[in-house]
Amino acid sequence: MRAPSFLYRLYERRLMAELPGRELPRHVSVILDGNRRWARELGQPAAYGHRKGADRMTEFLEWCEEVDIKIVTLWLLSTDNLNREEKELHELMGIICDAVEALAQTGRWKLAMVGNLDMLPEFSRKRLRDAEAQTSAVEGVYVNIAVGYGGRQEIADAVREFLRDEAAEGRTLEEVASSLTLDDITAHLYTKGQPDPDLVIRTSGEQRMSGFMLWQSVHTEMYFCEVYWPDFRRTDFLRALRDFTQRERRLGK
Numbered sequence: 001m002r003a004p005s006f007l008y009r010l011y012e013r014r015l016m017a018e019l020p021g022r023e024l025p026r027h028v029s030v031i032l033d034g035n036r037r038w039a040r041e042l043g044q045p046a047a048y049g050h051r052k053g054a055d056r057m058t059e060f061l062e063w064c065e066e067v068d069i070k071i072v073t074l075w076l077l078s079t080d081n082l083n084r085e086e087k088e089l090h091e092l093m094g095i096i097c098d099a100v101e102a103l104a105q106t107g108r109w110k111l112a113m114v115g116n117l118d119m120l121p122e123f124s125r126k127r128l129r130d131a132e133a134q135t136s137a138v139e140g141v142y143v144n145i146a147v148g149y150g151g152r153q154e155i156a157d158a159v160r161e162f163l164r165d166e167a168a169e170g171r172t173l174e175e176v177a178s179s180l181t182l183d184d185i186t187a188h189l190y191t192k193g194q195p196d197p198d199l200v201i202r203t204s205g206e207q208r209m210s211g212f213m214l215w216q217s218v219h220t221e222m223y224f225c226e227v228y229w230p231d232f233r234r235t236d237f238l239r240a241l242r243d244f245t246q247r248e249r250r251l252g253k
Helices: 003-019 035-041 046-066 088-107 122-134 151-168 173-179 181-184 234-246
Strands: 026-032 071-078 110-114 142-149 198-204 222-226
Touching: 003 234, 035 046, 046 088, 046 234, 071 088, 088 122, 088 142, 088 198, 110 122, 110 234, 122 142, 142 151, 151 173, 151 181, 198 234, 222 234
Parallel strands: 026 071, 026 198, 071 142, 110 142, 198 222
Antiparallel strands: none
16 A cells, blocks of 8 residues: 655655755666566556656656756667567557657757667658757657667677777777777777766666676666556656665776
């Protein structure tokens, strides 16, 4: 049984009151997990859960604005998800494109696609790129939309792009191998130029990263939330932030 909404509001105010003066994350990443299981428990098709999950994104970005989070990464579709049954994948891609276009139309957030979009159907790829271009001049929360994303795929793509750049400069493979640095890989990631995520939130109760931001999450704090993404509330977000502020971040020191 859920607590009355006014009790949640009181609790949210208490949580908000604990945040001023604390060091909050600059970059929050979210694994939006549990849409299908949420729908299944309601006796609904997977597409119903995906739509409800997509609807939650706008609220989440508003919560991030409220506490001045600078960068948000939303993982909407993994490379593994591309192996789903064709009908579900087609519906899911339509829902994702609709949701991303709706975010772009608000004019509030600067969107960036992160992932290997070449793995997506051409029509979906165009819709996502057009939505990204629509927000190119927007000054607001920087929102990475991770679609066709996998951590291993990202690293492979970064190495491939680096090698192509070096080859274009006329360098031999032996020269490249002898001088390759970690910074060279970082400079070719999908998120190049951005700070690594300070906090990753995963919903649905699963306690694993599933390959999300493998390179960038070396010093990232993880927060695993029991609720499915469509049920994720502002209260849950504030709890995650409070938990973050109470940790001692050693950053490898």
